[in-house]
Amino acid sequence: MNSLTGEKLSQAVGLVQAAGCDVWLTFVRETSVSGDPVLDLILDGGLTWQSALMVAKTGEKIAIVGNYDADPLRASGDWDRIVPYVQGIGSPLLDELDRLVSPGGKIAVNFSENDVQSDGLGHGMFLVLQNYLKGSRFEGSLVSAEGILMPLRGVKSPSEVARMRGAIEETDRLFDEIGRFARIGVTELAVFEHVQKSIAERGLGYAWDSTADPIVNSGPHSMIGHGLPSASIALEPGHVFHIDLGVTKDGYSSDIQRCWYVSDGEEIPSDALEAIDAVNGAISAAADILKPGALGHEVDAAARSYLVGRGYPEYLHALGHQVGRTAHDGGAVLGPKWERYGGTPSIPIRAGEVYTLELGVIMASRGYLGLEEMVLVKDDGLEWLTDRQLTLPIVGYS
Numbered sequence: 001m002n003s004l005t006g007e008k009l010s011q012a013v014g015l016v017q018a019a020g021c022d023v024w025l026t027f028v029r030e031t032s033v034s035g036d037p038v039l040d041l042i043l044d045g046g047l048t049w050q051s052a053l054m055v056a057k058t059g060e061k062i063a064i065v066g067n068y069d070a071d072p073l074r075a076s077g078d079w080d081r082i083v084p085y086v087q088g089i090g091s092p093l094l095d096e097l098d099r100l101v102s103p104g105g106k107i108a109v110n111f112s113e114n115d116v117q118s119d120g121l122g123h124g125m126f127l128v129l130q131n132y133l134k135g136s137r138f139e140g141s142l143v144s145a146e147g148i149l150m151p152l153r154g155v156k157s158p159s160e161v162a163r164m165r166g167a168i169e170e171t172d173r174l175f176d177e178i179g180r181f182a183r184i185g186v187t188e189l190a191v192f193e194h195v196q197k198s199i200a201e202r203g204l205g206y207a208w209d210s211t212a213d214p215i216v217n218s219g220p221h222s223m224i225g226h227g228l229p230s231a232s233i234a235l236e237p238g239h240v241f242h243i244d245l246g247v248t249k250d251g252y253s254s255d256i257q258r259c260w261y262v263s264d265g266e267e268i269p270s271d272a273l274e275a276i277d278a279v280n281g282a283i284s285a286a287a288d289i290l291k292p293g294a295l296g297h298e299v300d301a302a303a304r305s306y307l308v309g310r311g312y313p314e315y316l317h318a319l320g321h322q323v324g325r326t327a328h329d330g331g332a333v334l335g336p337k338w339e340r341y342g343g344t345p346s347i348p349i350r351a352g353e354v355y356t357l358e359l360g361v362i363m364a365s366r367g368y369l370g371l372e373e374m375v376l377v378k379d380d381g382l383e384w385l386t387d388r389q390l391t392l393p394i395v396g397y398s
Contacts, residue, residue, distance in 0.1 A: 004251075005078050007157045008041040012055045015148040022105035023097065024148050026053040027121060027129050036110055036120030038149055040251070040325055045072050050089045050128070056100045064092050090132045097138055107138060108145035114342040117153055117330025118146040154322050154331040155352035161376060163252035164323070164354060168374065168385055170204055170247055171254040178243060182395045184236065184262060188216040188229035191243075199247060207246025207253040207327035215244035218262065219367045237264040240272065240367040241395060242360075246327045255327040255356050256386055257372030260395045268392055275361050275369045276392045278310040283357045283373060283388075286319055286334070290349065290357075290375065290382050296320075296334040297345035303359060304336070312361045318345070320356040323374060351379045 016024045028036050031046040039046075042053065049066030056062070062081045063073050070084040083092050101107060111126065112118035121129075133139050156164070174195055181194050195214050199206070206213045216222075216229040219239035223230070235241055239262040246255040259276075261268045286303035300319040308314050318335025321328050332347035334355055349355075355377065360370025374385040 004157075004159060005042055005044060005076070007159065008152060009055060009061055009078055011155070011157070012042070012148065012152055013057070013059045015151055016055055016108070017057045019108060019145075019147045020106065021108040021143065021145075021148070022057055022101040024055045024108045024145055025129075026110055027051070027125055028053070029125065034122060037117045037330075038110060038120055038153070041153060042078075043073075044076055049085075052089060052093050052096075054096065054100070058100070060100070062096055062100075064089055064096060093132055094136055094138070097136075101138060101141070103137070105141065106143045107141045108148055109142050110145050110149060112144055112146040112149070114344050115146050115150060115330045116328075118144070118149040150331040150347070151350060153324055153329060155350055156324065156354060156376075157352075160252060160324065161354070163250040164254070164374075165385065167204075167207075167247055167249040167252050167254040168256070170202065170249050171245055171256050172387070174198055174245060174247070175243070175256070175258050178258075179260065179393060179395065182235060182241060182260065184264060184395075184397050185234050187231055187234045188218055188222065189231040191216045192229035195243075195245065205248035207248055207255055207323075213246060215242075217242040217368050220363070220365055222367055224362065224368050235262045235395065237262055237266070238366060240363060240369045242368050242370055244370070244372065251325060253323055253325065253327050253329075254374065255323050255358075255372060256374065257358060257360075257370050258389055259369050259371065259392065261392045263394045263396050265396065268394065271363065272366060272369065272392060274310075275312075275363060276371070276390075278307060278312055279360055279369065279371050280388070280390055281310065282307040282359055283371065286357055287375065287382060290334070290355070290377060292349055292351045292377060292379060294349050295346055296332050296349065297337050299334045299349075300336050300345065303357070307359065307361070315359045315361075320358055323354050323356060349377055351377050353377045354385065 029050045052064040054062045061079050063079045064083040067084040085092050110121040218235045218241045242259040244257045282303040285306040286299045290299050303319045304314050318333050320334035322331045333344040335341045335345045358372035376383040
């Protein structure tokens, strides 16, 4: 048994009960082609034929799978009942639902208008499932499972947090290497390739698309945001040198930003010192109110107000997001109530969730100065998982 999948399946039972549903159903096929995001939490390996993975409010965990997929699930020890089939899943699915779902009961399935990590049921499979239920007492019983999936993914167990600490430690080592490698005249692309070589040598993975991990910026002409490193932009005196880096280790991610001042011997100028102080002050303002029960837009507003009060324009993105199996791990967002974020900024924050606190300022003559920290929300506040960058180190000729 994989202890992590066992932990998450056990956690799911209480969430199904709290959601007022009889069953949570994950309905998939050919998972190597189109896998539901939740599978990495509840299943080792993949599935080929149409499969129904169910967690009932009674605590029972049932897997209806093609007969050739049954043995690995039995061996995992995670499932109380394995139901193999040959010709079709429809009849065994209805039989199990008839046993588990009370009259008028609800079946939670993986669709969501707000959360990408809760939206794993494709439209085609949704239609297939509806067709199986047509004419049965379960027709019209399907509801969104986002209220189950968001806390299942977001609220981390101690073993999940331990894995994230491991990813953060590896990222810190890479940042130390970057600080030694970077120097005046080195291009953004050279830094990018150096980091990717180190990631490969250490057997780590990428927390987002490897074509832009790490994000490397130096100076005012660099691509801001999710840009690509340039072979023609090199570190020059007066630049702010900025890195956004995330790796995966043991299946869990980091997402951290750090920056340096590029100098040929001059002291760090006052505008750069003021900028990093303002960015850190905004992060601290958000951290002061980040606790269970707070709403994401309230946390974002604290940082945004502080930064604007220091005379800087507001940042054009959310303050933070959850991190876990991936860098952007869904669920509640620490962001403003903009259309693009849907309802996620109004979801109450839970203890056990891990968030980034990230923002920066664009300095017209120096480039982007941004920081990103990772924090664990606890019952009594938060824990900094990263060692905060409070000062601006220097890179130069050597």
